[in-house]
Amino acid sequence: MTSILGISAFYHDSAASLVVDGAIVAAAQEERFTRRKHDERFPSNAVRSVLQIGGVALKDVEHVVFYEKPLLKFSRLLDTYLDAAPQGFPTFRRAMPAWLGGKLFQKRIIHDELKRIDPGFVDASRILFCEHHLSHAASAFFPSPFEEAVVLTLDGVGEKATTTVAIGRGSKLDVVRELHFPHSLGLLYAAFCYYLGFKINSGEYKVMGLAPYGVPRFKSLILEKLVDLKDDGSFRLDQSYFDYATGVKMTNARFASLFGQPVRRPDADLLTDFHMDMAASIQAVTDEIVLRLTRSLAREFQIPNLCLAGGVALNCVANGKVLRDGAFKRLWIQPAAGDAGGSLGSALAAWHMKLGGQRVPAARDSMRGSLLGPEFSQDEIERQLTGLKAEFEIMPTDRLVDTTAAALASGKAVGWFQGRMEFGPRALGGRSILADPRSDQMQKTLNLKVKFRESFRPFAPSVLSTKVSEWFELDVDSPYMLLVAPVKESRRREMTAQEAAMFGIDKLNVRRSEIPAVTHVDYSARVQTVHPDTNPLYHALISRFEALTGCPVLVNTSFNVRSEPIVCTPSDAFRCFMGTDLDMLVVGNCVLQKSAQDMTLAVDYRNEFEPD
Amino acid sequence: MSDKVQSSAWFSDLISGLVFYGVILPAGLVRRLIKALRPRAPSDTFWIARQPDKDANSMTRQY
Missing domain, CATH: 3.90.870.20 (Carbamoyltransferase, C-terminal domain)
Known part of the structure; x- marks a missing residue:
């Protein structure tokens, strides 16, 4: 019996997943146990829970897989400051001590945390690292009902990639192309979320829910000024309107001046037609980008199945449009499409891609209705x-x-x-x-x-x-x-x-x-x-x-x-x-x-x- | 204790400043200069192609 524990942590929505001989046995988010929404800390409670559900001792787990590669992420951070200097010192000053003081040594941190759970887990070489977007892609393809599929992942950012295309066949999954930070659909949506006075990594649902009340009258302006969008759906964002790459805010004064209103203060400013129209506009732009991507991928690869993951795949309005568009005949979306699902994807990637485990797609999917957490007698x-x-x-x-x-x-x-x-x-x-x-x-x-x-x-x-x-x-x-x-x-x-x-x-x-x-x-x-x-x-x-x-x-x-x-x-x-x-x-x-x-x-x- | 924390923060800021203005800034300027001298050819896509990873040990690495 080969047990693999997947872990996502240290950004937001930390989680743990357990895969045994390729079967998804258990998965849970740390926030449910600590009662702290989007908890980013090491998921000790979730790890204990999934191991208990699976009846597996941590010391007997073959591999523990972390959902991203910390050194790649650090190199992206350096790249960003290289491009931005002399701007960016205030955030550099805060970020560097955190990285040098521990985040660069995540393997040791993870190992220490695991030893705290089970002192018998002594072999650090059993800890593996899977690229962030590969974790997402694996979480979308391996549990899907498809033998072959195009896999599209879209989120804020992992290490460098923000958008990737992979091709899954049987138990193989190859990333074939990607877009890099700071050009990110997830961060574009988050920037509007911030501008509308909602909390990022949490309020995106509210923007999506607000959109139907408005009219997308700013869609052309966004596509003209903020997004350089190609016919194939690849895009770049004009960074002169944003602050997220090296600043402490998502958008800057130029962004506010483009739309004619300051950032909404959630406690002081009521939602008006303007905010509803902004929400409708960014939703329409998101739909447009996603549809251009999926249409071009369907044309190019001639594979009828599409899998989606990454935080943007939780945008069910865009997902519905992809389905109705019909470029792909069948669509499967990972239910834990955000970073929590990366824990599952990284474990599945290790099983299929490192250990060579075979895959037999289930008729509907192998997520068991996504009912993978603890239960009570x-x-x-x-x-x-x-x-x-x-x-x-x-x-x-x-x-x-x-x-x-x-x-x-x-x-x-x-x-x-x-x-x-x-x-x-x-x-x-x-x-x-x-x-x-x-x-x-x-x-x-x-x-x-x-x-x-x-x-x-x-x-x-x-x-x-x-x-x-x-x-x-x-x-x-x-x-x-x-x-x-x-x-x-x-x-x-x-x-x-x-x-x-x-x-x-x-x-x-x-x-x-x-x-x-x-x-x-x-x-x-x-x-x-x-x-x-x-x-x-x-x-x-x-x-x-x-x-x-x-x-x-x-x-x-x-x-x-x-x-x-x-x-x-x-x-x-x-x-x-x-x-x-x-x-x-x-x-x-x-x-x-x-x-x-x-x-x-x-x-x-x-x-x-x-x-x- | 508070003096210790303050002096540690001051030291950390000093090192960060030296690295940022002494290393990152000059290296960034050189990189931008090279980019300016070799402008990107116009293209109808922004995709960056990636070779499939054939290295079975890649998951053992943190990069």
Whole structure:
């Protein structure tokens, strides 16, 4: 038995993954254990968790693979300062001591951390390093259902590469071309995220969610001034508008002057039409770049399958456009497309590319529904809930499904905690907040009273896989909520001229379809298809909800409040349940009604988390 | 303790300054000069080609 542990760490979203004889056994993000969103520290808790799930001792692991090459990254840093000097000294002064004081010696740091977990892990030569974008590409290709595919990775930056193209065949994966820092689609999007007053590496979803409220009136200006975009999708960014290469900000005064407004201050400046139009514009530019890339790659390589990974692959609006464009016949996207997924990719790369492990693509994929984190036995759940003085009723599974479906149909918001925790940023029915999508008020209620987040943010639907094309303009699986598709025309309600003319966010109050809580203002929805083989209980719940209501769709949002990592344990779930307006909590076979709880146990913990 | 921290920060700034202005800046200027003398030929792509890595031991290296 050959076990390989993959690790991503020291930038953001640190994580650990375990691959045994080429099979993906477990994967988890450190933030879920430490309760610090995007935690970048060494993932000791995640390592312990995946090893425990796999029943493997660290000393018996054949290889530990780190998801990038630190010395390559350092050389990129030096290159950047060589190009920028005499500018850049303030950040150089801060960066160099950190590198010389430890980051250059990451192998030793990793080895020390591993020895802390298991003193028996003594052989440092078992630690390997995989290039950042190769880790992403491996995370996209090796678990995919394809024997052969073009693999496109797009993110902020790894070592030097920001965008790569690789060709995967069988158990081989070769990177054939790349774009280098500072020319980065991820950083371009992040620059607009910063300009719109959102936190980078976190607020990009908000930009994507804000875009449908606006008009892309700055698209040509961006393409004319900021991006030199070739027909094949390769591009360069005019660095005279940006500050991220060697500065402390993402954009500079020239950028603000180009668009005529200063950077939005999140606490002081309200979102206006201008900000919505900016969001729509950068989304349109992103779509354009991604589509040019995929069309040209499809033409050149004549391979019908495309795999995507890297942070930009979490842009499900662009993904949906790639799918509908049809240049590639089939598309597969790694659900943990960001840096966390690099831990999995690096482990898979070591198995297939270093150890020569063979690969047999699975029919759907080999991610097991991305339910790769820890789970809790019924005994453990009861022990934790009892310890917290929770009032709960234990129900057999059939009754539990009936009770939950009835509660949802009556308009209740339900915390749903079942089985293994998801790997990646999306809740997929393991740690989810669920609600009835047919309700006019549900989006506002969930945003303001449950999630405590901005009212403009949309919610996503989970739909039975067999019913997806009856409700959405989509006829393929989307098990990881990574594709945006329009709500089926027959399910929509057209807005009147007066409603269409409303100020962006006011449109939220207009009933736009039979499932308004998951229909964005442009009639789009970020769809998750639910399959009985990967998530049988969640599938049973939606089926029961359909039997009661005729609607095979539920609102599915992550089980957390704004800025909080998704809950990991039953205790986390109970705390979130008590601290929000959730009506009901279902953990394993335990059902908790809010009305039955001792409300003195409720703790307002919303301000514990740094706003994202 | 605070004096120690301050003097260590001062020393670190001094070394960083010497490296930045004494090494990085001159090397950067030379590199820019070379680039200016050998301008990039116009191209219809910005892709940088990469040879497939045939070295089975490449994962043992940090570069």
